[in-house]
Amino acid sequence: MSAYKLLALDMDGTVLNAAHEITDTTCQWIGQAVASGITVMFATGREVQSIEGYIRKLGLNSPLVTLNGSEVWSAPGKIMMRHVLQDEWVAELYALASGRHCRYWAYTVNDVFTTRNWPGHVRRPADDPWLKFGLHSDDPAVLAQIRDILAETGRYELTNSSPRNIEVNPLGINKANGLREVCRLLDIRMEEVAACGDSLNDLEMLRAAGLGIAMGNAQEAVKQAADAVTGTNEEDGVAQAIRTYLLN
The missing domain is CATH 3.30.1240.10 (Hypothetical Protein, Haloacid Dehalogenase-like Hydrolase; Chain: A; domain 2)
Incomplete structure (x- = not known):
């Protein structure tokens, strides 16, 4: 059994390749993670409307962190909290x-x-x-x-x-804080979270997670802060991370 109960995935530059697609290989390994009992979710800077097709493709009904944490969803279509700019x-x-x-x-x-x-x-x-x-x-x-x-x-x-x-x-609204709300919802600890990302809007999430994984194409500051570095988003780096660190 994996030490991690939740896998949080950034989208652009992480689970999505340059064509904004999730490859079949990555889909298969996400499916294996879900089948093993790991909750797989998106933690993204995107708005929820633009990720609905990806959620359907993967068959996910898990929580979501969108807009860098300004919205947290208990499941697709079920808003849990929202933080606004005046x-x-x-x-x-x-x-x-x-x-x-x-x-x-x-x-x-x-x-x-x-x-x-x-x-x-x-x-x-x-x-x-x-x-x-x-x-x-x-x-x-x-x-x-x-x-x-x-x-x-x-x-x-x-x-x-x-x-x-x-x-x-x-101020104070980021993916890490969104993940903490999801952990409270699911009654798990942040130490039981693995997270993958590539940019500065992933930095606090990778630092807060039990296992922070930077993509091979990540910005250097993200790689320096991460616990591990996987392949690029063009090399199915998320699939590599699942295989190496969650289902080994």
């Missing part, structure tokens, strides 16, 4: 990104807004609040400047899903 914060983030010619995007409960369809005002109805904001720049100096400005406010959790972006959640 309207005035999003106005601040929008001004900062647009003023420096960054591409930007943001999620609400029901919508995704980008540089191309940004709404005329940021005030949201009570049932459709802001959940996460992201911005992209190819200039590392611009990203560093924005990160410093945002860090000084003390309001935001700052991570990335690529070296060229910054992802913004409310």
Whole structure:
């Protein structure tokens, strides 16, 4: 029997290859993990609407952590908790990104807004609040400047899903905290969790898990913080991790 009862998987750059697919090999090993009694779940920066097809493909009915922890689901379609960005914060983030010619995007409960369809005002109805904001720049100096400005406010959790972006959640909201809520729900300990990821929005999750596994394509800081490094997302690294560390 595996020492781990829960496997949390990041999606882009981790369980998904460059074509945004889960290969048959990875599907098979996830299936074997589930058959052995391990709960397999996604912990992703994506919004829940964009992962429904992957959940169906794998036949999962497990909890979810989405939008870097801004939403935690006890099962698909069953929201457990939600953490929001205040309207005035999003106005601040929008001004900062647009003023420096960054591409930007943001999620609400029901919508995704980008540089191309940004709404005329940021005030949201009570049932459709802001959940996460992201911005992209190819200039590392611009990203560093924005990160410093945002860090000084003390309001935001700052991570990335690529070296060229910054992802913004409310302070203290991250995948690790989302996983802790799932552990409480399932009555398991964080020491019994294995997690795989590749970017800074996975960093706290890998540190908090009993076994933090970095992908071979992970950012260097993620590899340094992880307990183990597996193959890349183009080499079925998740399948390798399941075979090597969970079902050995």
